[in-house]
Amino acid sequence: MAKKQNTTAQETRTDRRDVTTDDTRSANLRDSPMMAHLLDALEDGTDIGHYGRLVFAMVAHHFLAEDEMVRLLGSQPGHNDDEARALLRQVEAKDYNPPKRERILKWQARQDFPICPTPDDPTSCNVYSELRFPDTIYDNITDFYVHQEQQHDVTH
Numbered sequence: 001m002a003k004k005q006n007t008t009a010q011e012t013r014t015d016r017r018d019v020t021t022d023d024t025r026s027a028n029l030r031d032s033p034m035m036a037h038l039l040d041a042l043e044d045g046t047d048i049g050h051y052g053r054l055v056f057a058m059v060a061h062h063f064l065a066e067d068e069m070v071r072l073l074g075s076q077p078g079h080n081d082d083e084a085r086a087l088l089r090q091v092e093a094k095d096y097n098p099p100k101r102e103r104i105l106k107w108q109a110r111q112d113f114p115i116c117p118t119p120d121d122p123t124s125c126n127v128y129s130e131l132r133f134p135d136t137i138y139d140n141i142t143d144f145y146v147h148q149e150q151q152h153d154v155t156h
Contacts, residue, residue: 025132029063032130034104037117042072051107052115053079057091059098062133097137101126 030036038056041048048056053073060069066088073084099107101116104125108115116125123129 023132025128025130027063027132029060029131032059032127033118034116034125035059035127035131038115039072041113042076045075045077047077047113048115049111049113051111052113053087054091055099055104055107055115057087058096059127059131061088061091062098062137063131098127098133100128 026032030039035056038048038052041052042056053076057069057073066085069088070081070084073079073087074081076084101124104115105119108119118124127133
């Protein structure tokens, strides 16, 4: 039954996006090999580490219902539903964008669990090329780079 709720939440979140027919990115979290790897580990009860949980929350909250994420994160060894909700609230309150591949690899180096299952493949673990996020994510990124460029122009 959890699978059905997962799909329903995913379909609901996808319906809010303007997805063009030539966009090959997916609205299905499992279409990202890294996210499928994290989901499988979470389902198996494997400790994915602090940064694994953070990456999962930063990406998955755009695709899964909160109850599903709490169920998965709250079943991590040494963690509970309250801690899972707190992590999700932090991600949403800080409005974190999903991490780039480089950040994921840096975080992975700080823990035992391999967040990116194929770090030697330079095309792997890039959620931006694999998944279609809400347009606001891309707008935030564009605004960040415009602001950076403006700051650079002011200082030079």
